Amino acid sequence: MSPSLLEGEYAKFNFYKLDKTWRRLPEDEKEASKREFTSVISEIGTESPITTYGLTGTRGDCDIMLAQSSMDLDDFDKTAKRINHTHLAGYLDQSYSYLAVRRKTQYKHGGAEPKLQDYYKYFIIYPMVKKREWYQLNQDERQKMMGDHFKIGHKYPSIKINTTYSFGLDDQEFVVGFETDEPREFVSLVMDLREIPGGFYTESETPIFACVRKPIEEALEAVG
Structure with missing residues (x-):
């Protein structure tokens, strides 16, 4: 998924911070937890587009961001439920959360539309x-x-x-x-x-x- 949205589509931006106690867990426990969480995010992405980001090097109050889009607002509730039932959720705090919807602007842009790529870092x-x-x-x-x-x-x-x-x-x-x-x-x-x-x-x-x-x-x- 790209954060680009269709007209009328909802967007949810979830920012998470992992508790420092996470780093003290045994390596095998952390690896199993990562695999489970990765699998859950992958499954969610097959149902409604989701893009994942890291912020460990750019902010001190959050580590990852999940950007999800859907025409059905209830999909975000389903996502939260599935994430909350993972092992990783026991160490995961939601630092910020933003909900929005894509609408056509009421202002005229002027000029030609630029050619844009699909992927940006x-x-x-x-x-x-x-x-x-x-x-x-x-x-x-x-x-x-x-x-x-x-x-x-x-x-x-x-x-x-x-x-x-x-x-x-x-x-x-x-x-x-x-x-x-x-x-x-x-x-x-x-x-x-x-x-x-x-x-x-x-x-x-x-x-x-x-x-x-x-x-x-x-x-x-x-x-x-």
Whole structure:
């Protein structure tokens, strides 16, 4: 699965941290637990797409991220149940969780659609909330500021954006994700966005997670 979604599809982003007591377990017990967890994630992926990421080297409060998509919201409940019944779940804390849905944007992008690849190594994701003043602006005013936003985005054609909507489903309003093979370019993109007027209407866009795409067994191996 790629974090790219179909129109109307739900997305769930789950971040987990393994307790430090995990590393003190006997090696054979850890290996058996990893195999079980890997098998469960693989089985889930055959029913609804799921992509796995590691964050051991990029954040201190989470080790792995599971990005799952489905047209059926109940699938996320089934996933949680199956994960909670694994041996690894006894050492697994859910640090963050974000729920959203893919919708068509109300703003015109302008310009041609860039050619994008299917696989990117990095997925940078964060929850976002706009200030209430943003919603008091008329559509033309918002379109103009979003137009500035899109122009900057077009300067970085190698970065793919995924915007999902959480209004009424979760605490944030949006979950915004960027796929890239070069995080330095994303830093430049964000710095450019800070200089446009539309940024004034952002209430919050933290925490930010720099996720490294990898098989779940590799993500677990990095933990210990």
